[in-house]
Amino acid sequence: MTTPADVTKTTVIKAASWVVAYDEATDRHVYRTDCDVAFRGDRFVLADAAIAASADEVIDGRNLMVMPGFVDIHSHPSFETMLKGLTEEVGSAKLYMSSLYEYLFLFETEAAGMVASSQVALSELLQSGVTTVCDLSVPHEGWLDTLAASGLRAYAAPMFRAARWYTRNGHEVLYEWDIPLGRKRMDEALAVVDAAVAHPSGRLSGMICPAQIDTCDEALFRDAFAAAQDRGLPFQTHASQSVVEFQEMMRRHGRTPVGWLKEIGVLGPLTTIGHGIFFDHNDWLGWPTRDDVRILVESGASVAHCPTVFIRRGITLQHLGGYLKAGLNVGIGTDTFPHNYVEEVRNAIYAARITARDAHAVNASDALHAATLGGAKALGRTDIGRVAPGAKADFFTVDLTHPAMRPLYDPVRSLFYTAGERPIRDVYVDGRKVVESGRALAFDLDDALNRLEEAQRLSVSKVGQYDWANRPASELMPLTL
Ligand SMILES: [Zn+2]
Structure with a gap:
């Protein structure tokens, strides 16, 4: 995950069903439907015919929403x-x-x-x-x-x-x-x-x-x-x-x-x-x-x-x-x-x-x-938080066929109010895929959770030392049942 992005590779997400695009005139996001999204190396580029013709990778955008990270x-x-x-x-x-x-x-x-x-x-x-x-x-x-x-x-x-x-x-x-x-x-x-x-x-x-x-x-x-x-x-x-x-x-x-x-x-x-x-x-x-x-x-x-x-x-x-x-x-x-x-x-x-x-x-x-x-x-940045040519290709795709997204009328509302993170499929930073099919690629999560549990057990055992009345965790934070 530490290799630099391929600065010349061009990727086109073809005919994305929904795109949360950036409107510079209003400084707000707007919906676009059935359109291409393209990025080269670490940045979005204008998805014109020339880019489409020279794409190194084409992703089928049907039934996907493309959103800024x-x-x-x-x-x-x-x-x-x-x-x-x-x-x-x-x-x-x-x-x-x-x-x-x-x-x-x-x-x-x-x-x-x-x-x-x-x-x-x-x-x-x-x-x-x-x-x-x-x-x-x-x-x-x-x-x-x-x-x-x-x-x-x-x-x-x-x-x-x-x-x-x-x-x-x-x-x-x-x-x-x-x-x-x-x-x-x-x-x-x-x-x-x-x-x-x-x-x-x-x-x-x-x-x-x-x-x-x-x-x-x-x-x-x-x-x-x-x-x-x-x-x-x-x-x-x-x-x-x-x-x-x-x-x-x-x-x-x-x-x-x-x-x-x-x-x-x-x-x-x-x-x-x-x-x-x-x-x-x-x-x-x-x-x-x-x-x-x-x-x-x-x-x-x-x-x-x-x-x-x-x-x-x-x-x-x-x-x-x-x-x-x-x-x-x-x-x-x-x-x-x-x-x-x-x-x-x-x-x-x-x-x-x-x-x-x-x-x-x-x-x-x-x-x-x-x-x-x-x-x-x-953060003083105009190159992140938006899907726009010239901005960093930091974005994610949402699976619009996920049961939590259906029936589909307004995908951002469905994501926020109903689906949560469940339909988030692939996430890209600097044009590189860092989450695939809902799973972050960098770390062995099970192994990290095992180490985290061990650290939590140790920490919980020492809570009494840090409390002003020396109460143990079981007294300060008793179990639900
Ligand atoms: Zn804080």
Whole structure:
């Protein structure tokens, strides 16, 4: 999977029944039916008669939909799969239902477990149509090689911070600061980013990622942002992700999280806020101002929306349709397991409608835009997230004869609302097939799952060591029955 794409090979998907094509004039996707799609090497080309005549490979497009690959703007593949079966029903009732402070750091993970987790998560992402992933991870041995081997287009986003959260009682969050260590971690992260950009696969890039707004000091933030600007790379931090964090930033600075990011000068078109839920208008805060969304729109920054991990705790972003209507760019990410992008998109739609109490808050076109062009914009790219001549040939095909897609009236709606990832057949990145007949090709998934299970067992056995009250996993996360 690491061999370079054949730069001269031309492939034509002949008479595709449906194509989700890009309309540059409106910057939206449009349906086309019964048309050819062509790519040469790593890029789409205009599917004219000359290309059709010179094609090295012709794929029968009847009963297929060709869609742009999804751009996953926020994920933690090296870790989150480890939590399957454990954290779906946790949340601290005395900390506004967040799971960050009592649960996130219960799970010790070694490098081998992180690689196994990544292999499982990246396979799952690919099989649900993702072609670009932003991987927010703690740097670990084997990371870049795993990303490259996956076949995905990947942004390595090594997280660093100068403080850690802890609680002694489950109702107060404290911060243990080590400013020099944060600086050292940033330098290490920048080295990883530079190695990713220089990676011979040509599919890796980097993102500068101070881990959380409340765990990084101002100088670290400013220097991290400068490092991103020097490199022309995107910048992302977790912010506005809990009520506790909002109140902590207000306590420290007299600013909302977004207000503080503006004040220290780190908002811009390549800045992404993950998860951007607790802006000043959010009614869990009871806050009187309505400035945060406007500040972000004016700065050109984006939000990484990852609904699943929050709706498990009764928390929703208020609301996706409102953000989009205000002109705020939103990409969609998979913060948690499952790494099933189509399900994440479905959750984004339903969460918005419930929160807005409005069936028209978000439709499939809006969600598709966020999942592709929204993510691309957050990364500063005009060559991904679209099926268009000149763009990267990152796309997937959907089997329209799959029972979950029938009867067929509107294939994108059927994919999002009914079928999920099941009819996704082949996925291509840089014009190379990375999923065939629904199976990611890079890794031995059974073997990776075996290693992941071993890592999870070890991690679960140590949970009590990391809990403030030394409770074992069986007490903190008891079995369903
Ligand atoms: Zn996250």
